[in-house]
Amino acid sequence: MKQTILTVTENAPLTSSVYRMRLRGDIGANRPGQFAEVSLPGLFLRRPISVCCAEGDTLTLIYKVVGRGTELMTRLPIGEKLDVLTCLGNGYDLEASAEKPLLVGGGVGVPPLYYLAKELINKGKSVSVVLGFNTRDEIFYENEFASLGCRVTVTTADGSCGIKGFVTDALPEDADYFYACGPLPMLKALYRAADIPGEMSFEERMGCGFGACMGCSMMTRSGAKRVCKDGPVFKKEALLW
């Protein structure tokens, strides 16, 4: 964990409700699957947002506007300085996959998979990505994953783009390990559908984000774990589903 002051260098919409924010400064050594906790002026608790990319001095976050904090984020101008905790959580286990990792993301679960895909490709793996959205207008980052060299499949619940249905309707056959992030119903469906091992990232309301308050606990096969510190990524076999 690292407490740092970062400067907003980009803050623009990707879709009608999803924004990308780039922050510059001493961002620390972030691993894929880790998250940041952003302090926002006037709000007490920080907001946890996954690391979408971390390169050099630039941290990329992608966030969906859902409430007061994320609405406020959209109004932060370029040049604004933010107090951010970075390098939070365990992150994905890059060594767990053999050769053919499958990345499955739904909605704003997609962003952390981008950084993961990048690192897996750097390791020479053949990466497949399945991205699930509700409808065509909500799609983002399809091209970015393709540019990395991933095999990308998009699903939309209403069929307005890509395969009609859910991510579980479009899982490739040949993957040896999955990495997932998305809404709970998606994670549960994937858990049931996938017969390969894998790991998934969870969300919980957080008090601190670094393991101090026990606000974010989740019961697993090996006892109570903190989503913020022991997670947010948990292996499939740890889940009590």
Place this chain on the structure above:
Amino acid sequence: MKQTILTVTENAPLTSSVYRMRLRGDIGANRPGQFAEVSLPGLFLRRPISVCCAEGDTLTLIYKVVGRGTELMTRLPIGEKLDVLTCLGNGYDLEASAEKPLLVGGGVGVPPLYYLAKELINKGKSVSVVLGFNTRDEIFYENEFASLGCRVTVTTADGSCGIKGFVTDALPEDADYFYACGPLPMLKALYRAADIPGEMSFEERMGCGFGACMGCSMMTRSGAKRVCKDGPVFKKEALLW
């Protein structure tokens, strides 16, 4: 009373702890002796500051750094927008003086007298001003009063400039009416020393500043009065001293 959004156009120190702030916008029709209530980011209550001058679209305030709010004010940059209530309180009675008004101010009680002096001189009156400070370094606005055409006397408690002593040691003989603003001990001393009629401006901790909460009440000969709405200026004969 007027609620308005004003832009900081100047915010600079006059002495080590006294600052002048100029605000531009639709300031309303302020009379001398009235005050403004400034809303400051992150603080709940507004801060009451006397109108030092109000001309055209510019409101001038002079404030002393005494606590969190005024400290915060010093850090407001040019261009900052502030939510301000203006035209608060009754203001001085410009008709009360015959020909030779005497203005007596102590410390940050001096600012409202500047606007008053200006208006009295506009009315053709011969204005004397006695300004009391603790020491030479705390003096401000002596020249500004002189430039208006006032007869100015300065007193310092330590004798480092002007007459050594208090304002009451320097009252001119020929005045027919006094207007005062300053710390309570000065007002009380003046009340005892002056044998002419007059009026003085009071301070009290305020909840609203516009007469709604009864936070600022003061007992007078004509019953309980609100410093913010029935005052801050009260006639000498109204006081229960």
Place this chain on the structure above:
Amino acid sequence: MVNTKVDLLGITLDNPVIPASGTFGFGYEFAELYDINCLGTFSFKGTTRESRFGNPTPRIAECTAGMINAVGLQNPGVDAVINEELPKLKKVFHKPVMANVSGFSVEDYAYTCALLDREEQVGWLEVNVSCPNVHGGGMSFGTEPDAAAEVTRAVKAVTTKPVIIKLSPNVKDIAAIAKACERAGADGISLINTLLGMRIDLKTGRPVIANTMGGFSGPAIFPVALRMVYQVSKAVGIPVVGMGGVSCAEDVIEMMMAGASAVEVGAANLVDPYASKKIVEALPAAMEKYGINDLNDIIGKAH
């Protein structure tokens, strides 16, 4: 078009927004600023049998997201309220007004309420039982179920209009006190009054407030107020008027979901004189944002 109309004990309010007692005077200061008929109603300054200057000053202290007041019920007394304030109010406000009453003995309450009950413009009596009980050793009437019930019965015996008992939050079990009032005949409950709070001036080491302590209110107390509105509205069968820290239309909606039939706005009026008007105006858009067509549908939704 969403519906903001709610019923409060037989009177229809155009909207549930009610400036709280002690933060809206007798309406004038605000009537100079805007047409106060846009409000549901308002609760006027706490009125007592005799006129009162209240406590010595300073009576106000600033806090994070709130303030402390120790005004001490300054008011001109019930006769002056009836003979001077209400006639003036009639000219600018054409709706029933909520009469807020305080007292230092059961007889005080009954006396003052009986007089105000006869006034045409008074729609409801809001009986503030947070005052110290002079005959009962200084503890507030509102902190003991029996004392609160006694005031309720005494007021109900001499009045015909709906009686709303306003409760203090400085208690262990506010629902028990509400239930005692309900059993004693209260038509409604309003809550919360201020939390007892204190600040010290670091420069002097002395309390900021001349009276040492005072009533803490503003956005900071909202979660406590919301919890108590929830507890009380679950415990009683009579309407509940919620307040404490409300400063925007979303807060009004949250209070109603907790169980409030109408919502009072206090300290917010002091820092923004247009606060109540802005909340009334923002309410329809906030309702639409959360898919609410009729405010009556959400009262107690969280139960």
Place this chain on the structure above:
Amino acid sequence: MVNTKVDLLGITLDNPVIPASGTFGFGYEFAELYDINCLGTFSFKGTTRESRFGNPTPRIAECTAGMINAVGLQNPGVDAVINEELPKLKKVFHKPVMANVSGFSVEDYAYTCALLDREEQVGWLEVNVSCPNVHGGGMSFGTEPDAAAEVTRAVKAVTTKPVIIKLSPNVKDIAAIAKACERAGADGISLINTLLGMRIDLKTGRPVIANTMGGFSGPAIFPVALRMVYQVSKAVGIPVVGMGGVSCAEDVIEMMMAGASAVEVGAANLVDPYASKKIVEALPAAMEKYGINDLNDIIGKAH
């Protein structure tokens, strides 16, 4: 050079700053960030006889200038605390630690305290009487003078180290409860625990917290905490540890002026992991600003 050293029941603290129970784990997460020996001491996570998962999630809700938690005393149980947590703590923290204990029966409290009392690194026992009394109908021990006194007596009977009783603010008369604990043998009082609060999710109309309500803390509660510290320290003759909303060195000074001998910092640690360290570092300059040479001179200055 100003003096920040204070005595807490026979142990000298380098400074009065103490991270509060539940916001500092068992010290590790913070020892990774800075040398926690700069602190006066800290109070570790509330420990119970058996291990507990605590309440269902969501357990956290945001509020204006504060937060609600409903963690529900998640902890590994006293045996694991003694056998696993304390040995690890010893490596990074070389001062006496405050052992925070909770229980659901008088026997629970006595059992857990007796075990922790034997641990060398434990300097004080901080007994949190805010838990529901399972045998007494679910009301918290801390809301009844008799129940709080009973816990105090039971713990004192089986321990040798100073016992500090930590009080709940959700009561009418906190000084009466403090006095009952003092009479029952408490060596000190700490307060306040969290205020009972609630939030509702406007999108669903349901409480944000799975358990409906939770404990509200953070800067918003400071004026209530300060008032209670003042009331209790005036009422008792034993040392008082003050807390509730403290987030800067000025707040520490204000709490001490109200009567606190030492000051705990809770929620502030969660939003800024360096908060307690920053307060320790800012304290000397803040003292100088207000002309304070020795913190011992200002304890209870406002009385």
